[in-house]
Amino acid sequence: MKLLLILLFTSYVRAEDPVFHSNIGKFYGKLLEFEDGSKVDAFYGVPFAKAPIGELRFEKPEDAEYVEERDAKALAPICPQPDYGWGMDKNEDCLYVNIFRPHAKPKQNYPILFFIHGGAFQGGSSFEVTTNHTAEHFSAMHQVTTVFPQYRLGIFGFGSTNSADFPGNYGLWDLQKALQFVHKNGDELYGNVNQITVGGYSAGAAATGALTYSEHTRDMFKQSIQFSGSIFAEWALSERSVVYTQKVIDLLQCNVKNVKQCLKSKSTEDLKTASIRAHDATGDINSFDYTPRLDGDFFTTDVPDLVAKAPPKPSLMSLTEHEGLFFTLYFPRHIEIFHHSLNDTEREDYDREDFLQFASEVIVPRKLFNDKHDEIVDKIAKFYLSDEEKAKDNPHYYIDARGKLLGDVMFNIPQLMELEKRRENGWQLYHLLSTHNDYFEAKAPHVEILTSTHTFEFYYLFGHGYLGHHEFTEEDYIYKKLLLDAVINFIKTGSPKSDENPNFVQIDAQNPLTYTELSTRATVKKPLFEEEMRFWKELLESYEFDVIRGIHKETKKIRNEL
Template identity: 35%
Template sequence: MPDFQKPEPVIPWSSPLLAQKFSLACWPHHLSGLPISIFSDDCLYLNIFRPHDNATRPSTGWPVLVWVHGGGYVVGASFMYGYQNISLNFASQGLIVVTIQYRLAFSGFSSTGDSEMPGNLGYWDQTEAFKFLKQNIANFGGDPEKIVAFGLSAGGGSTAALSISPHSRNYISSSIEMSGAVYANWAASDTVVSVTKQVAREIGCPETSAELKKCYKQTKPEKFLEAIEKIGPARRDINLVKYNPRVDGDFFPKDFPELIKESPPKPALIGFTDQESGYFTIMGLSKTLNEIYIPKEQFKFYKRENFTEFVKTVIAPESVFKGKAKTVQEKIVKFYLGNEMKEHKSDYYLLKYSDMLSDILFNIPALWEAREKAAAKWPVYLYMNDYFSKDMFESDLPVKSSFHANEYPYMFGIFPITNFEFNNDDYKTQKIIIDSIVAFCKNSNPSTPNLQWPSLTAKKPFQTILLNSNPKLIPSVFSERLQFWDDLTENYDFNIIRGIYKKSGKPKDEL
């Protein structure tokens, strides 16, 4: 018999009923069908779930697992995760679970790129939440020395950021970074500066920093929503989102490699799914922060020339690489499609398109961060989740695999793609995911009696747990892809993964 029950379904995200059980949500950049009445500037609250039986409390207090929600830094709220599965899967196993909120989009990450509006207000909000917990969680029976930052997607990027910023890193003991890393372009980019000024023009605010800041503070949220609707909520680019954190000289006083080296090493559980971008490219989900999807009616027409054109115009455009653009484009196309000019079926090119974007958006940033942390003597545990329920997908879908946020059904009872009934393999996978997270919170190591997770070492720098209903340790993951992007980044000035010129640190739209 499985050790876990069928997840309690979370009330649909569009339902105001669930939102009424929690505080109002922070303003998103797009309502996405949700009623405007559930959003407010007064949104910086946290929710604490603790075990019922105080007799199970360790002498030092229960470990504390803090969920930082994702949503591309532009959408998301605590109410979306409910309380049933948080209580069933985590609190019942001797953990205090906390869900937090932080300012998003125009109120959380707008920036003029200077000291007037450096940005990252959402990260300062997260830091205040962790500071509060460090100072007060003992009053709820928690252990202030075991506060684990836990997130997926932008939540994963957030927990990675919190682990290295000198303003936040001392408030957490370890981090769980799922499908999100600071090295991703969408997780740190100065392109938010141009978006801030573009929105200012739509609203009618001056573009000089001091006047813009004053005007922004006097503008109602509805005006921002209208402006973003006009300019479009997403972009067709490596950086999908309009708002994101940036290296600001304050929350991040230095760039990430230096901060990782300077930070006290803390255990980090880092991972991704085997086909992250299928969620965006094939399913076309989260359209308010995604313009890289291929509409279903165009699947059968997607060919080599479509892939090549995307590489030329979005991944390695001539405006960025100048006279070297053709060489870079050819290298990327050759790596993912091979030398053969023989035409394949459209499914092949759709898969390769998703592979490439999975690498750029998720896989390589995570591997870079894992490598940097391991080299700085952080205990790093790496995984790749390749499990998925076949009942999630329509039979004619060209790519079926473990997509972005595929852990949600097992952790929270949220089904991002479609509802499905758990089978025995689903229950096994759920148990492995939950047990590993619980073990990591309690022991700073995800190993369980049934699954040993070795940390990364100099001799085995990318050993990885392949996460599924029958998990196993593999010596490395995506090694050829990592080597390709390492070489490409080494040989050219523009870093495609991070979206910056290596010498100046500036994004392509500022030069």
């Protein structure tokens, strides 16, 4: 009798749960209900690949195994990464997707959003975007199936010895495998696999670019969205992973005939500890040790060449008003992967000499330019301090200039160069610039400069932000609606414009830097960062080292090798 009651209870509970009939078995999720009565089927921690452990570590992912029935009601562990204080379980067994599916089965399948988290390829997880806010605003209100994948990070995802046996880019292959899973299960996701939008923010945006160009993934989706990130940036595509993998090999005494087998024999903690010990980014603008690289496989040639070969896709790209401010004032100093945020003492008296030192030692170190070094630093100073008389009335003038320089090198110029290369090859392009400031004025009134910066759109898209809870103002609601409507319209139609909000203009040869500024209104403007683009193009043409991509044009050596 006791066993019968247990079976009846289990059957009753599962009868109330949404079911996802996948190619690897049934998943029982959670039914989310919202105030307006709308419903969403939520499936958390659905595996799309075997656990990349043991002999599968440092290998391309393999399909997940079939299991008749599984619960999908709890978030899976996140991939191993530095401790950011999130309190999440970390495990190499982390290749899972979270799914929000509109509850009502449609006559015609819904568009799919496949959205990739950021974190500099060193950290982050899908839980950041797997929120009830996302479920409500994308899946319940607008009938979009949303899929949020996790992918291997750090040395586990991007370690490499620059050999055919150990080429790296495993995190990108994870994303390919997750896309394959979506294709195999489109109907059960109520999703149209011919209407997939791949999107991401920061490193997720750079990964989106990688998927958009790679011959292995470029035909697996229709269009793309990139928030503040580009595969054209040094921090997103570099041979640095080879340098730092070798340091880990040395620390773990794996300089043996079969290096990879030796690394496979080490514990997760051994690899994490060695990666931390190997990390030394003093003086480098690119301090992210393990990122995508040109491997001859996922990337069969250099990225600009792949853009020309890839089928053009509708693309929505977005920046914030002051990208570099996040890495100047907000990025936590205790997190060792980035060393260039200013502490309270450094902010107090930050002056011209501090700015010049930053430019000279971090952006354009002498070892890269030798006898041309002083000349380049002088050009940077003249451009970024061109209105220096304002420093008399603005005590934060030089901090602001530092942030602008940082933002241009890491985000603005790489993204605009990527956009330009797409435009030259006939892509359908739209560009946004978010300038709304209420979030920072409310959450960080003590900060010297209150301007929209890297990832602040998170609160409006996904319902939470890195500065915590925020009570919306009337202006916040207006901006949120403009932003969400633009993104949803793009997912559904390939254009952000609508009858209600027509102020989005496609970029063309006559208007290459046209953009829509988003705040409490959507306003078409041009040109976006025109002077900055001109300055950096002239600088890159005049010298042998490409500061934006972080590579010597002739020798192809990276910063660390010069």
